[in-house]
Amino acid sequence: MIYCFHILVCLCLILFQTTLMPHFSIFNHFYDLLIPFIVYLGIHRSAREGVIFVLLLGMIMDGLSGGLAGIYLSVYFWLWISALQMTQFFRVDNFLFLTFLTAAGIILENLIMLGSEALFKSESLSASITLNDVMCQILWVAFTGPLILFFLSYSQKRIGLWRDNLFSD
Amino acid sequence: MIPKKMLLIVGVIIIFFANIIILAINSQRTSPSYGPSWLALTCIAPFQRTLTGSTRFMQDIWNNYFNLVSTAIENDRLEKKLSRANEINNFCNETRLSNLRLRDLLELKKETPYHFLAAEVISRDPSIWFKTVIIDKGLADGIQKGFPVIIPDGIIGQIIDVSAHYAKVLLIVDRNSSVDALVQKTRARGIIKGGQAGRCLFKYVLRKHDISIGDIVISSGLDGVFPKGLRIGSVSEIIKLNSGIFQTVAITPYVDFERLEEVFVVASLPHPGVDALQ
Incomplete structure (x- = not known):
């Protein structure tokens, strides 16, 4: 049940990001919507379950994007590992912590993208996005990232309860 | 006995370097038309197409019936x-x-005759770092990697990845894109590369060429991809450094990449896939 929910969420996030958001100019500098989902996998789901989704999502996003093959896989993998480790030191239901974690995810993604451009492109580095774009993304994620995380963890609990009721009957 | 913490650190370091090596290998080769990219296009694109179709339908209703003032x-x-x-x-x-x-x-x-295949844009790149779109035509329609994509306003980009029914187009505003171009008036030649904020850079133009703001830049046809004479954009800024033999020119493309809906894929006549369709 929970796997179906996760697949559905992934699909909705990808479709919203690639198909609907481009129609609205307000979302021109929006962040990668899968980052909160990866953070959620890191802090709420087991490593075995998380790794499957991280690999799958990384490959799908690499396929849909025009970037270097494997770049999204790297971003999601390192973000997931970081979120997994963070849960050992912090309380995961703290709003400030979730805001920090999702914002850190955005910074990590941009740093990896910038690093790959710098390392693997033969031409001189002139990033196609500016610091303003990254700041916009961080502002967006600071307001909406924790909400997505709360929604995901709430839905997970509801589905768990619903499944328990279904099987107890 | 090696402590668990040490093992973890060594593991992370090994994965980190393996990651860099894999990315370095991937950066040196072009992706094949199968594998993860093909899988993503095949699995996700049908949903994107449906959703885009529905969105367009709603937009059309809005534009046609409510926006007639x-x-x-x-x-x-x-x-x-x-x-x-x-x-x-x-x-x-x-x-x-x-x-x-x-x-x-x-x-x-x-002049060689060209054949145009109309396609619809069904989605955009999920990242702001890269500028690509996915169109609803693929190998089955005779499209192959490297085919140029245009609209009447000007050049869009070229096909970089293709699956059975969908293809990925690298836009000319992407940093990784290159188009051999010339200024229509002065015939000064250079390379169009993607720049910032939806603009392009016209690089490697000799300083001796006199270029003015507003000049039209067209494709030269020398890159073997884009037919000669297609409009790209107009000169919006000229950057002449104190030293160096080149000047860099900022170009504003004629195409509004934020509003791309339908495009044409240019296929030359000798292509077997297109011949079969005729």
Whole structure:
């Protein structure tokens, strides 16, 4: 049940990001919507379950994007590992912590993208996005990232309860 | 006995370097038309197509039925514009006919005919770092990697990845894109690369060439991808450094990449896939 929910969420996030958001100019500098989902996998789901989704999502996003093959896989993998480790030191239901974690995810993604451009492109580095774009993304994620995380963890609990009721009957 | 913490640190370091090596290998080769990319296009694109179709339908309803207030004013404006366009069109036809006569006289080779395949844009790149779109035509429609993509306003980009029914287009505003181009007026040659904020950079243009703001930049046809003479954009800024043999020119593309809906994929006649479709 929970796997179906996760697949559905992934699909909705990808479709919203690639198909609907481009129609609205307000979302021109929006962040990668899968980052909160990866953070959620890191802090709420087991490593075995998380790794499957991280690999799958990384490959799908690499396929849909025009970037270097494997770049999204790297971003999601390192973000997931970081979120997994963070849960050992912090309380995961703290709003400030979730805001920090999702914002850190955005910074990590941009740093990896910038690093790959710098390392693997033969031409001189002139990033196609500016610091303003990254700041916009961080502002967006600071307001909406924790909400997505709360929604995901709430839905997970509801589905768990619903499944328990279904099987107890 | 090695402590668990040490093992973890060593593991992370090994994965980190393996990650860099894999990315370095991937950066050196072009992705094949199968594998993760093919899988993503095949699995996700049908959903994107459906959702785009529904969104367009709603937009059409809005535009056609609820947004008619300014239509009369716009109609007047367009009628005036049309009469002016007819005048220019007549002049162009005359020029074309005289061009054909002169080419015959000089016995120049006839220009290669191109075939256009119409396609619809169904999604955009999920990252702001890269500028690509996915279109709803693929191998089954005769599309192959490297085919140029255009609209009447100008050049869009070229196909970089293709699956059975979908293809990925690298836009000319992406940093990884290159188009051999020239200034229509002065014939100064250079390379168009993607720049910032939806603009392009016209690089490797010799300083000696006199370029002014507003000059039209067209494809030169020398890159073997884009046909000669397609409009790209107009000069919006000229950057001449104190030293160096080149000047860098900022170009504003004619195409509004935020509003891309339908595009044409250019396929030359000798292509077998397209021949089979004819």
